[in-house]
Amino acid sequence: xxxxxxxxxxxxxxxxxxxxxxxxxxxxxxxxxxxxxxxxxxxxxxxxxxxxxxxxxxxxxxxxxxxxxxxxxxxxxxxxxxxxxxxxxxxxxxxxxxxxxxxxxxxxxxxxxxxxxxxxxxxxxxxxxxxxxxxxxxxxxxxxxxxxxxxxxxxxxxxxxxxxxxxxxxxxxxxxxxxxxxxxxxxxxxxxxxxxxxxxxxxxxxxxxxxxxxxxxxxxxxxxxxxxxxxxxxxxxxxxxxxxxxxxxxxxxxxxxxxxxxxxxxxxxxxxxxxxxxxxxxxxxxxxxxxxxxxxxxxxxxxxxxxxxxxxxx
Amino acid sequence: xxxxxxxxxxxxxxxxxxxxxxxxxxxxxxxxxxxxxxxxxxxxxxxxxxxxxxxxxxxxxxxxxxxxxxxxxxxxxxxxxxxxxxxxxxxxxxxxxxxxxxxxxxxxxxxxxxxxxxxxxxxxxxxxxxxxxxxxxxxxxxxxxxxxxxxxxxxxxxxxxxxxxxxxxxxxxxxxxxxxxxxxxxxxxxxxxxxxxxxxxxxxxxxxxxxxxxxxxxxxxxxxxxxxxxxxxxxxxxxxxxxxxxxxxxxxxxxxxxxxxxxxxxxxxxxxxxxxxxxxxxxxxxxxxxxxxxxxxxxxxxxxxxxxxxxxxxxxxxxxxxxxxxxxxxxxxxxxxxxxxxxxxxxxxxxxxxxxxxxxxxxxxxxxxxxxxxxxxxxxxxxxxxxxxxxxxxxxxxxxxxxxxxxxxxxxxxxxxxxxxxxxxxxxxxxxxxxxxxxxxxxxxxxxxxxxxxxxxxxxxxxxxxxxxxxxxxxxxxxxxxxxxxxxxxxxxxxxxxxxxxxxxxxxxxxxxxxxxxxxxxxxxxxxxxxxxxxxxxxxxxxxxxxxxxxxxxxxxxxxxxxxxxxxxxxxxxxxxxxxxxxxxxxxxx
Numbered sequence: 001x002x003x004x005x006x007x008x009x010x011x012x013x014x015x016x017x018x019x020x021x022x023x024x025x026x027x028x029x030x031x032x033x034x035x036x037x038x039x040x041x042x043x044x045x046x047x048x049x050x051x052x053x054x055x056x057x058x059x060x061x062x063x064x065x066x067x068x069x070x071x072x073x074x075x076x077x078x079x080x081x082x083x084x085x086x087x088x089x090x091x092x093x094x095x096x097x098x099x100x101x102x103x104x105x106x107x108x109x110x111x112x113x114x115x116x117x118x119x120x121x122x123x124x125x126x127x128x129x130x131x132x133x134x135x136x137x138x139x140x141x142x143x144x145x146x147x148x149x150x151x152x153x154x155x156x157x158x159x160x161x162x163x164x165x166x167x168x169x170x171x172x173x174x175x176x177x178x179x180x181x182x183x184x185x186x187x188x189x190x191x192x193x194x195x196x197x198x199x200x201x202x203x204x205x206x207x208x209x210x211x212x213x214x215x216x217x218x219x220x221x222x223x224x225x226x227x228x229x230x231x232x233x234x235x236x237x238x239x240x241x242x243x244x245x246x247x248x249x250x251x252x253x254x255x256x257x258x259x260x261x262x263x264x265x266x267x268x269x270x271x272x273x274x275x276x277x278x279x280x281x282x283x284x285x286x287x288x289x290x291x292x293x294x295x296x297x298x299x300x301x302x303x304x305x306x307x308x309x310x311x312x313x314x
Numbered sequence: 315x316x317x318x319x320x321x322x323x324x325x326x327x328x329x330x331x332x333x334x335x336x337x338x339x340x341x342x343x344x345x346x347x348x349x350x351x352x353x354x355x356x357x358x359x360x361x362x363x364x365x366x367x368x369x370x371x372x373x374x375x376x377x378x379x380x381x382x383x384x385x386x387x388x389x390x391x392x393x394x395x396x397x398x399x400x401x402x403x404x405x406x407x408x409x410x411x412x413x414x415x416x417x418x419x420x421x422x423x424x425x426x427x428x429x430x431x432x433x434x435x436x437x438x439x440x441x442x443x444x445x446x447x448x449x450x451x452x453x454x455x456x457x458x459x460x461x462x463x464x465x466x467x468x469x470x471x472x473x474x475x476x477x478x479x480x481x482x483x484x485x486x487x488x489x490x491x492x493x494x495x496x497x498x499x500x501x502x503x504x505x506x507x508x509x510x511x512x513x514x515x516x517x518x519x520x521x522x523x524x525x526x527x528x529x530x531x532x533x534x535x536x537x538x539x540x541x542x543x544x545x546x547x548x549x550x551x552x553x554x555x556x557x558x559x560x561x562x563x564x565x566x567x568x569x570x571x572x573x574x575x576x577x578x579x580x581x582x583x584x585x586x587x588x589x590x591x592x593x594x595x596x597x598x599x600x601x602x603x604x605x606x607x608x609x610x611x612x613x614x615x616x617x618x619x620x621x622x623x624x625x626x627x628x629x630x631x632x633x634x635x636x637x638x639x640x641x642x643x644x645x646x647x648x649x650x651x652x653x654x655x656x657x658x659x660x661x662x663x664x665x666x667x668x669x670x671x672x673x674x675x676x677x678x679x680x681x682x683x684x685x686x687x688x689x690x691x692x693x694x695x696x697x698x699x700x701x702x703x704x705x706x707x708x709x710x711x712x713x714x715x716x717x718x719x720x721x722x723x724x725x726x727x728x729x730x731x732x733x734x735x736x737x738x739x740x741x742x743x744x745x746x747x748x749x750x751x752x753x754x755x756x757x758x759x760x761x762x763x764x765x766x767x768x769x770x771x772x773x774x775x776x777x778x779x780x781x782x783x784x785x786x787x788x789x790x791x792x793x794x795x796x797x798x799x800x801x802x803x804x805x806x807x808x809x810x811x812x813x814x815x816x817x818x819x820x821x822x823x824x825x826x827x828x829x830x831x832x833x834x835x836x837x838x839x840x841x842x843x844x845x846x847x848x849x850x851x852x853x854x855x856x857x858x859x860x861x862x863x864x865x866x867x868x869x870x871x872x873x874x875x876x877x878x879x880x881x882x883x884x885x886x887x888x889x890x891x892x893x894x895x896x897x898x899x900x901x902x903x904x
Binding site: 088092095096099100102103106107109110111113114115118119120121124125128144145146147148149152153155156158159160162163165166167168169170173174244246249250252253256257260263264266267271272273274275276 | 324329332336339343346347350385386387388389392393395432433434436437440441444447451459460464466467471473474477478480504508511512513515528530534883886887890891893897
């Protein structure tokens with residue numbers, strides 16, 4: 001048993017322990033903190049499984065942005081939480097636990113019985129990488145082989161924005177999302193909000209750029225940019241844009257819009273919908289990814305900012 | 315139905331499949347950018363184009379051997395993703411287009427962006443187009459992961475519709491819907507991941523050639539089925555449906571009830587009939603149909619006890635969803651495979667006729683609500699005089715739903731009844747007949763109140779635009795005459811079944827559900843009837859009084875049971891139980 005195995009066993013044990021703690025602890029705030037730590041450690045597991053792309057996304061969404069969202073919700077719930085009545089009875093909890101455990105056991109057995117080596121499309125993906133000129137297989141799957149899924153996923157993000165915005169009151173419609181944040185201009189938050197974003201923006205763009213050949217891509221880069229944007233918003237240095245803004249709307253549809261346009265170009269002039277001409281594949285994919293980076297960063301930031309609450313003038 | 319041989323080339327006309335997804339999605343993006351003022355114009359441009367595409371597919375399909383294929387990015391599966399349309403897809407594409415068209419006409423007066431307060435129209439039109447794009451993707455996707463993305467699209471488009479009017483109770487209903495639907499998504503995704511791990515492909519046609527009775531496939535199938543049942547709101551996983559469908563604005567309710575629940579149902583049909591027809595086994599199918607029978611009983615009895623019309627219709631949807639699942643055990647052949655095309659055709663026809671009829675009924679109820687300012691069933695007296703077209707649309711929709719010839723429901727029922735005889739499963743014939751009677755019961759109940767004369771003249775509080783009633787009426791008539799359409803080029807239904815609709819025995823077949831339904835309405839509805847003071851009613855009550863008291867007590871028992879099942883804890887345990895039972899019965903069958 002070498003040191004890596006010991007590390008893996010310890011990691012798995014801590015993740016399991018954190019999962020149980022997150023479920024068992026009665027206080028929402030503690031459960032949230034447990035869940036964030038859980039997300040970050042699961043990202044480590046993905047690294048150990050050589051799925052760095054997934055690890056980056058898990059850390060950014062499961063640990064980072066999801067964590068911010070949950071912490072905000074927990075803070076809002078804190079006042080009402082004390083008043084809630086007690087949960088389900090012991091019998092209900094016990095039967096739920098038994099049923100969940102049996103499903104988990106069935107899943108565990110199934111996963112242990114999966115064929116080894118697993119049937120995979122990875123060699124086919126690598127063999128066809130020449131069609132796009134990129135060597136990161138994940139990017140090739142996302143942008144070329146399963147481009148339709150990726151495009152529709154971006155539309156899902158847009159619908160999430162429509163859903164969050166539709167919660168606004170009619171008076172606040174068109175205004176700025178979320179509360180206006182105030183922070184001490186000389187405090188640590190404002191300091192960080194001035195210090196980190198320049199570096200963060202460079203990191204975000206780098207993650208996008210390197211995604212062509214190494215782990216990374218628009219989603220991970222966009223998540224980094226979104227967290228930088230949220231940092232400046234929370235420090236009160238900038239305000240959220242009014243949802244009426246035409247520019248904002250354009251940025252929010254830029255990613256799927258360009259994807260769709262390139263796809264239609266393939267339908268009209270090329271061999272098929274979402275087929276890239278080999279000579280222009282890499283520049284086309286990169287420009288779609290740049291548009292998606294902007295869209296994803298803005299979408300994630302606005303999803304966390306919430307529904308429009310204030311009219312644009314104030 | 316046997317899986318088609320994996321076709322690896324794009325067929326002529328396959329680009330129509332791409333357009334049927336791209337056109338609504340492009341509409342979503344365009345409407346979002348152009349904003350509140352133009353959102354309705356974008357929708358009114360996209361709707362006719364989408365309708366034309368759906369009918370083009372309908373025309374083209376029989377000429378290209380019953381299959382349209384498009385390879386996205388020219389990458390063949392398993393590496394790439396294919397879009398495939400067969401007869402089922404074409405029928406569902408056309409149904410969706412027609413219903414969306416009618417709802418768009420209905421909603422044009424409701425969601426007119428006026429001045430500044432344009433939040434609801436903005437969201438409504440974008441979400442309507444998004445639902446359309448999502449459903450079209452579901453009907454033609456040839457890949458289980460693309461289907462997952464489409465399911466997500468559908469959920470995220472449907473949930474905000476529920477809380478469009480912003481009241482606290484509709485927000486609660488929307489949140490309930492969101493959480494339960496996401497639970498379903500996770501289960502579906504988990505099964506998909508397992509299937510990829512087992513076979514290295516998610517393409518439906520390729521999978522159908524590779525699956526064998528591994529325990530892993532069966533666990534995956536059980537998880538995916540449960541997730542889809544949660545999204546379809548099959549009893550007892552229906553906690554989200556009544557508040558969501560009853561609380562949404564009328565146009566949104568029509569879409570949610572008529573189309574959105576059919577999306578996850580359609581994926582379930584693909585999974586069982588196309589991916590693994592030989593694997594689920596008869597026991598699991600009997601379980602699905604038993605849950606369907608439970609849905610018919612609970613949904614109908616609770617519907618008869620509702621005070622509000624919209625809730626009655628929502629509970630009727632619950633019952634009708636149950637009806638859709640009766641086809642699963644009837645489709646089994648002697649070899650233990652899902653192979654009866656006729657049962658499949660019956661189930662799908664039922665889905666189509668429910669989609670059209672229920673959308674029409676929700677729209678009619680929306681007009682009645684807007685006109686009266688309320689939708690209490692006991693306060694409906696005289697409404698037939700005040701809003702004749704709305705009541706007519708409701709009546710025709712209801713008549714179509716209860717299976718009067720030549721409606722789609724009657725044709726579907728006929729097909730399914732023949733299958734019960736063929737497979738010797740007489741108990742499902744009883745459930746089918748009982749379902750028809752219950753449907754008649756709540757339609758008759760509403761009509762008997764709406765047609766009763768009123769002492770005071772009815773004062774209309776809101777406008778009743780003609781276009782809204784006409785949209786509902788046309789849709790209801792569509793449902794009523796569905797049985798006359800030439801189904802045999804799309805669905806494997808015998809073409810002679812339609813001609814039998816007008817025989818002498820057809821009348822006798824009609825009499826049974828109507829009489830039974832009227833009796834059920836009298837016995838199970840707790841509300842005082844407008845004719846309750848007449849001498850004939852009192853004489854009737856003297857005879858059936860004790861029986862009615864017993865039935866009412868039974869009804870309140872069912873209603874209380876429904877309340878318990880719609881608690882979060884009970885619904886969660888039901889979800890776990892259903893998935894375990896499905897897994898166990900599938901494992902036992904193989």
